[in-house]
Amino acid sequence: MNNNVVIFTTMKKLDTLTAIAGDLTAILSAEDRYQRLLDALHRAIPYDAATLLRVQEDTLIPLAAKGLTPDAMGRHYLRGEHPRLDIICGSSEPILFPEESSLPDPFDGMLISDPEALQHIHACLGCPLYINGKLVGVLTADSLDAHAFDHLPKQYIQTVASMVCAQMQMADLLKAVEEKAERQGQIASDLMQDVANQRGWEILGKSHVILEMKKEIELVAQSDFTILILGETGVGKELVARAIHRHSNRRDKAMLYLNCAALPESLAESELFGHVKGSFTGATSDRAGKFELADGGTLFLDEIGELSLEIQAKILRAIQEGEIQRIGSDKMIHADVRLLAATNRDLEAEVQAGKFRADLYHRLNVYPIHVPPLRERKEDIGILAGFFGERTRKRLGLNGIRITDGALQLLARYSWPGNVRELENILSRAVLKASRKTARGELVRILPEHLAGDLGSALYVNPAPTIEQPADSEPRRSFREEVQAFQIKLIQSALDRSNGNWAAAARDLDMHRSNLHHLATRLGIR
Known part of the structure; x- marks a missing residue:
């Protein structure tokens, strides 16, 4: 009996299953639940990297990872592009790939302990996850030791897979309860399908400010408040608006989008409220505006600070009275619309300058949400x-x-x-x-x-x-200068670690030696 068999004792197996079972009854977020599951598995399965992925049609979406670089969690893995994952998904039982397999590993180059390791011979274990006969996920494990998984009992792996499925099921059911989903009692496999369908609009990030913003979104989405989304250019204000709509009671209705900054003033009123035939030159037919089309749903006005004061007054009426009037028509049209607005301007300052109506600002500012900048x-x-x-x-x-x-x-x-x-x-x-x-x-x-x-x-x-910074601090450097300074620091650190051996430094930096020489010469350090 070799060392692997000795290490993999019955006690180790029981400890692992006990830890997973204990988490089933704990009140944990889905993210914590999945991460603790991988931690528990590591007690008995000697892996260097492991992932838990959810299956959505032909795509696998990572839920948790251990031992991989952070960018692994930001990727989606298509079955057609990753033959190992495709084989796992097509199996009804755990798969242990032979060490001589030439199939590329989906996590090549992303192993934290050794970025090159997964391109060499290594152990690769994959386990399909089924709920009620439907494939819902995949569990993978990789090890630098080519024989690390040889002595894992298949029955034990299948038992672990059943408990992983239970964890996924519990996480989705808890999410359904928290969001007061209409179908709280449906099975977890259906819930997982719904969550995966929404991932295209997911707000990515695990930072404290993003998690707090997500809580605000879920809270305010259940109301019918007008929401003002604030933030700098490029932070993702539209993404926040779509998240609010997706979590709201209007999610089954349309959400319409209008970029006010790209809207010529002469067309703004028509785009928002519509017009009747002949009301102005070019009005060759009746046309409904965005407020009318969004009836029952949500209207998102991006860069609302760009609209004229006249248009702002009509938007205020639409919010207060729920009524709009097409250009050239005497008829009032009722429109039940939830308004979301966004801007990168300081609207308080705009109000003080007379460029934005104070009454509209206060009407919009019922519940402001600030989208944090990337820094x-x-x-x-x-x-x-x-x-x-x-x-x-x-x-x-x-x-x-x-x-x-x-x-x-x-x-x-x-x-x-x-x-x-x-x-x-x-x-x-x-x-x-x-x-x-x-x-x-x-x-x-x-x-x-x-x-x-x-x-x-x-x-x-x-x-x-x-x-x-003190007044005499160094002037700011350009992006290119910052890159060059960082490259010099990396090369010098590698040379220090290799005692001045350029070949060893090149290996440390994952570069060809001649490329390192050329770069060092260009940077003036050789």
Whole structure:
């Protein structure tokens, strides 16, 4: 009997099952429940990385991961692109892939302890999760030891799978109760389908400010209050508006969107309230406006601060009286509409300047929601970067990408004046640039140098200092200068760790030695 068999004792198995069973009765959030489940499994299954994924049609969506880089949670995994996951989904029992398998691992390059490990021979275990005969999820485990899972009893793995399904079922049922879903008693597999369908509009992030904002959204969504969504450009105000509508009692009705900033003043009234034929030049037929079309549902007015005072007065009437009037018509039309509005302007200052009606402002400001800028939620950058990187990978038809630790650290140092939208743009360009020097089929690595590029002179680093900077502090550097300084620091640290050995430093930095020499020469440190 080898060491693996000795270690995997009956006590270990019972401890694991007891821990999972105990969590079934605990009051935990879904995220905590899934993470604790992976922690419990680690007591008996010697993995280096594990994931729990929910199955939505042909896509697998990560619920929890352990031992993988943060960007793994921001990705969706298509069965057609990942043969190992496809095989697991098509099986009725646990799958242990042979060590000589040539099939690519879906988590190649994302193992925290060794980014290169999953491209070498390793142990890979996959377990399909079924509820009432329906595939609802997949549990995977990877180990650097090619024989780590050889002696795991299949019956034990199937028992664990049943308890994992129970955990998923419990999490979804609790979520249904918290949201006062109309069908609280439906089975967890149906609930999981509903949650997965909404993921396309999910607000990504686990930071404290984002979790608090989500609580506010769920609270205010159940009311019919007019909501004012505040925040800088690019923070995701539309995403918040859609989340409010999705959690509201009007979710079965339409939510219409209108960007007021892109609306010519001459057309604003018609777009909002409609017109009748012949009411003005070009009005060749009757036309309903957004308020009328959104009857029973939600209307989201983005950049409402751009509208004229005259239009603001008519919006105020629509909110107060629930009535609108088409241009050229004497008829009043009742419209039951919940109004959500957003702006990046300081409306209080606009009111003081006479550019925004005070009565409309107070009517809109019943329950304001502030969307935090990205610099206040930097712990979410890894998840967002993984999501945007994966989306760009699919658009470009690439095999896979990995955002290196150095790149993630550099992203965290930037203040993001353009917020999430700027992060998406920079990641998209970085993936494209990194792919140019990567052979087809190989893993694309995003390095710090790919984040500088030709981003334009308008990008500047504005670090948010934890203490007040003295008057004689160094001037702010451009984004390119910040990247170069960071590269120098990384190279010097690698050289220190390798006692000045450039070949060893290149391996440490995951670079070819000649590329490191060229970069060091360009940076003036060789």
